[in-house]
Amino acid sequence: MHPVTTVLPLDSSVLASLVEQTTDMVMITDLDGYIVYVNHAWEVGTGHRQNQVLGKTPALLRSDQHDQHFYRRLWNSLNQGRDFHDIFINRRADGTLFYEEKTLIALRDSENNITHYASIGNSITQDQSTQERLVWLMHHDPVTGLPNRTMMLSQLDEEVARAKHHQHQLAVICLDLDRFKTLNDSLGPKLGDELLHQVACRLQEMLPENAMLARNSSDEFIAIFPSIRNTRTLAYTAHKLLHELERPFLLGDRESYISASMGISIYPDDGHKADQILRNVDAAMHRAKKSGGQQYHFYTEDMMYAAHDRFKLENQLRQALLHKEFYLEYQPRIAMSDGSLRSVEALLRWKNPEGIPVSPAEFIPMLEDMGLITSVGEWVLLTACRQLTQWHSMDLPPFRVSVNLSAKQFQQSNLTEVVAKSLSHAKLEAQWLELEITESLMIENFHQSLEALQELREMGVSLALDDFGAGYSSLGYLKHLPIQTLKIDRGFITDLVYDPADVAIVQAVTGMAHRMGISVTAEGVETSEQLALLAELGCEEGQGFYMGRPMAAEALVEWLTQPQTFRQQLTSKAI
Known part of the structure; x- marks a missing residue:
């Protein structure tokens, strides 16, 4: 038995008496x-x-009548700050079962920290007037009034059997609300439930009469279409559903907006059994969400093969982290004035077990999805700092090392501590480290991001805004960022020599940055003509294959000591 070291304090004797005398079953x-x-x-x-259960867990009531999905829903609700209400089938001390309609809530202290969990319920086993509601609640979601997962699974089994018998197609749409957890945290559990109820009402209004809509999990809905004529009609329905959710939702006295990602799976093309169809529609939905959300994707055989390849690659990446198979390459950034080395960008690399290099664009997003990017990112930071310390000890001309920060790393509350620790272990001064961030990292929570950047600047670390112009760009927030370098995205450099529009953009961005005291680096420089024009437009630094491809640490030393065409080009122009 777990020893009870604390007793829940009740500040008011009246409150304590109320809890003790109420007919509701209360457990904390x-x-x-x-x-x-x-x-x-x-x-x-x-x-x-009471004296027999203190220090034990509620598992002593478990009847094994609920599956793991039931308990996942329970904890998902509590972890999201929402109450959980449902019918529990519990077991008494004498072994008999009883039905309990109860609510689970998280108890918080004055600082809004969760301190305890409370269960408040009533036995409804013997109450004949509640039997119809009991049956209804066992098959429906109390928040939206929709069929729950249990009823949906049963209905889907029946519809698959019917479609097989009559040899016609059926379809399933899985709709998952984008960023619902963030919105729910902002609204609070009551308005969060109201939002789910309104979403359910809108979806039902848009679906054909023979379709079944169910709530599958906290922010996920399943629609079953028993018979479809063609995929065009299905795509049109999916488009209408997305469009319907674009209208604002009135919650209390405020308007809120939410979007959704949808996956579509068709019987028998995508599976012959209900569980297979559900797996495939879930995969399609996640593909839509990964592509940016607010869209729908059909499941195809190609997606299935991609899932197999992904599973294989995930296992290989775990092994790579375990066996230290990752390595770094470094790409030079040179001064436009004389071609000298100003900085090197540390780039993560990996070869699969067959020795074939895997594109970072493929494996880095997977590391993020797997939750490994923070560990790998810290390794990159420390390794790059140590390498620069080693270069400095070789009596080479001084230069900085630049390291990219992922979204997960940037969201770490202890980011400055991680950076300081890496610098300390590498015996490197902060002025020689530059951290690169992208514009997208700033959008989620600008003020919090700004605080993190200011803390890094106070440490002495340099900051660069990477891929400027590639995505969301706002000159309004740029003036608030404590950055020293702006890196123009390669998309504006590729056709620079031939496209006057790109020239105008680079010239405008460079002039604006200089007036704000920010230096400019051009990425993706691949020709001598591009280099010459960028130098003429006032860019301080350049980076690209023309000056140097990403290379191993040893190769960089050799690159530094050898004559380079671009240096001759820049120095001769300066003369």
Whole structure:
């Protein structure tokens, strides 16, 4: 038995008396799930005595009548700050089962930290007037009134069997709300539930009469179309659903917006069994979400093969991290004035077990999805700093090292500590480290991002804004960023020599940056003509294959000591 070291304090004797005398069954656990309090009604309803259950877990009531999905829904709701309400089938001390309609809530202290969990319920087993509601609740979601996952699975099995018998197609759409957790945290659980209810109502209005809509999980809905004529009609329906959700939702006295990602799977093309269809429609939905959200994707055989390849690659990446198979290459950034080396950008590289290099564009997003990017990113930071320290000890001309920050790294609350630790272990001064961020990292929470950047600048670390112009660009927020370098995206450099529009853009960005005291680096420089024009337009630094491809640390030393065409080009022009 787990020892009870604390007793839940009740500040008011009236409150304590109320909880003890209420006919509701009340149980309170600590954060580890151990029971710290039960009232008299709970003892009567369960047949357990308080002195026998303190220090134990609620698992003593478990009847094994609920699957793992039920408990995942429970914890997902609590972890998102939402109450969980449902019918529980529990087991009394004498072994008999009873039905309990109850609500689970998280108890918080004055600083809004969760301190305990409370269960408040009533046994409804013997109440004949509630039997119809009991049956309804066992098959429906109480928040939206829609069929729940249990009923949806049963219905899908029946529809698949019917489609097989009549030899016609059926379709399933999986709709997942984009960024619902963030919105729910902002709205609070009550308005979050209201939003789900309004979403359900809109979706039902847009679906044909023979379609079934169910709530599959906290922010996910499943629509079953028993018979379809063609995929064009299905695509049109999906488009209408997305468009319908674009209208604002009135929640209390405020308007809120939300979008959705949808996957579509068709029987028998994408599977002959209900569970296979659900797996495939879920894969299609995640493909839509990964592509940016607010869109729909059909499942295809190609997606299935891609899933197999992804699973294989994930296993290989885990092994790569375990066996230290990642390595770094460094690409030079040179001064436009004389061709000298100003900085090197550390770039993560990896070869699969067959020795074939895998594109960073393929494996880095997977590291992010797998939750490994933070660990790998810290390794990159430390390794790059140590390498620069080694170069400095070789009596080479001084230059900086630049390291890219991922979104997950940038969101770390201890980012400055991680950077400081890497610098300390590498015995490198902060002025020699530059961190590159992208514009997209700033959009989610600008003020929080700004604080993180200011802390890094106070440490002495240089900051660069990478891929400027590639995505969301706002000159309004640029003036607030404590950056020293702006890197113009290669998309404006590729056709620079032939496209006057690109010349105008680079010239305008460079002039603006200089007036703000920010230096400019051009990425993707691949020809002598581009280099000459960029130098003429006022860019301080250039980076690209023309000056140097990404290379191993040893190769960089050799590159530094050898004559380079671009240096001769720049120095002769300066003379």
